[in-house]
Amino acid sequence: MEKTWWKQSVVYQIYPRSFNDSDGDGIGDINGITEKLDYLKELGIDVIWLSPVYESPNDDNGYDISDYQAIMQEFGTMEDFERMLSQAHERGIRIVMDLVVNHTSDEHRWFVESRRSKHNPFRDYYIWREGKDGKEPNNWGSCFSGPAWSYDESTHMYYLHLFSSKQPDLNWDNPEVRDKVYEMMDWWCRKGIDGFRMDVISMISKAEGLPDGPKGESQLYGDPSPHAQNGPHVHEYLQEMNRRVLSHYDLMTVGECAGVTVEEAQKYASLDGKELNMVFQFEHMGLDEGEGYKWSDRKVSLPQLKAVMSKWQTELYQKAWNSLYWCNHDQPRIVSRFGDDRPAYRELSAKMLATCLHMMQGTPYIYQGEELGMTNAPFETLEDFRDIESINAYHEFVQSGIVDASAMMRYIRYKGRDNARTPMQWDDGVNAGFSAGTPWIMVNPNYKEINAEEQLSREDSVFRYYQKLIRLRKKEEIIVSGTYELLLPDSEELYVYTRTSERHKLLVVCSFTEDAVPFALPAEFKEADAEVLISNYNRDSIDKNITLKPYEAFGLKI
Known part of the structure; x- marks a missing residue:
């Protein structure tokens, strides 16, 4: 990589x-x-x-x-x-x-100019449209509620704002x-x-x-x-x-x-x-x-x-x-x-x-x-x-x-x-x-x-x-570049995955529950002398068969 x-x-x-x-x-x-x-x-x-x-x-x-x-x-x-x-x-x-x-603010100089007249040099910096049947040009809603169009009295047209009415969208086609x-x-x-x-x-x-x-x-x-x-x-x-x-x-x-x-x-x-x-x-x-x-x-x-x-x-x-x-x-x-x-x-x-x-x-x-x-x-x-x-x-x-x-x-x-x-x-x-x-x-x-x-x-x-964790990312190349594989995809309690490089393998186990959860290490981690890279319970080693404590997490490297 x-x-x-x-x-x-x-x-x-x-x-x-x-x-x-x-x-x-x-x-x-x-x-x-x-x-x-x-x-x-x-x-x-x-x-x-x-x-x-x-x-x-x-x-x-x-x-x-x-x-x-x-x-x-x-x-x-x-x-x-x-x-x-x-x-x-x-x-x-x-x-x-x-x-x-x-988008910009409606107080940006470009928009202040754009709304002055239909012939202003900055008019086409924004997206202006005529209304349809006395309503907005289309039915788009703003991400901040209400319609995505506001009517401007000065030129009797609507401008587009996908967010607030004070955030008119720029016309990137210009x-x-x-x-x-x-x-x-x-x-x-x-x-x-x-x-x-x-x-x-x-x-x-x-x-x-x-x-x-x-x-x-x-x-x-x-x-x-x-x-x-x-x-x-x-x-x-x-x-x-x-x-x-x-x-x-x-x-x-x-x-x-x-x-x-x-x-x-x-x-x-x-x-x-x-x-x-x-x-x-x-x-x-x-x-x-x-x-x-x-x-x-x-x-x-x-x-x-x-x-x-x-x-x-x-x-x-x-x-x-x-x-x-x-x-x-x-x-x-x-x-x-x-x-x-x-x-x-x-x-x-x-x-x-x-x-x-x-x-x-x-x-x-x-x-x-x-x-x-x-x-x-x-x-x-x-x-x-x-x-x-x-x-x-x-x-x-x-x-x-x-x-x-x-x-x-x-x-x-x-x-x-x-x-x-x-x-x-x-x-x-x-x-x-x-x-x-x-x-x-x-x-x-x-x-x-x-x-x-x-x-x-x-x-x-x-x-x-x-x-x-930040230090580990700088020290362990496998965290940056290793391949990823999800284990136990259907578990309602555990998020478990591996990272793999040419020389090392990393097992990450995370419990998303306050309940105690039994967990058996994958075979290759049972047989190897695994190094605990990090543990939120400060474990020095992980047993082959472990009951995870509430919200327990650890990373093992072989």
């Missing part, structure tokens, strides 16, 4: 608004990140994926960009950014920027738009950044003619995804981006690709290097969805989870590269979702989930606080939420009668994006050490027990366990 730095790396995602506030205004900032670089160096990560820090009116917490080449005032200045970049590089940490180019995007990307590369995480990049090409989307019984609007994901020109445009910008620098690129199939991922992240290095797929994140929509509080079936994860491991092997993640800024906390966040089992299940993911092939991503086993937050009322998606979904689903109010509150508590966005828990002081001011969103009250300062002081903490 060809060695490239991003295959060997471990990435840490920072959501700046919630990471560390250096100036006491209740909002995390760039200088706050710089203050914590030594913490990240100690953890051992190689790359920071930085969620957007560009100028933005913050309708969608920075994913609505009004100026791609300026820093949001709440976060600091360009000088602050350049200092953070330099200090990160001094510590051997690379910086990957969030690239949000499916070569001028692509030129402007590539110029901006090149500007950041020349500044010295190390790559891009590309937000909803699979949506930049829409189906010809923008046909109606399918409408399910529980939907008020049609689902645009068949016509707004993996469109007819998406690979053409990404290959052009690669030729114009990406291939000129030593970058890491990962595309957030909603609706991506394995076959499409093999194109996006092909090892031939013509498009991106890797993709984020969401198939495993959709296993606990409700009927026809995201919102539910049902638990994932372990056999289903194993089938999905294993498909992506085996079918991308030697064709494309995997990204590995449980958490990000759009997902609830994994220990509350796939693990067990009760005090007796929180750390054990957090370590088990980390073992399960980090021993697979691909580049692992850690979301801030995941390395501490941070949990979902106890939001009590709708007023506790800040996320536009959760708030809009509550009103739409309850007012339409799809879900009653108590059930919908239960669902957004469980699946809402704000679970990932509560402040990072640094210590047991005021506001978890995040801010001397009033935080922009509630601090999880369990910060007294769950915080970085406490975990750094303890060798058996979740932090120290993540640190060990």
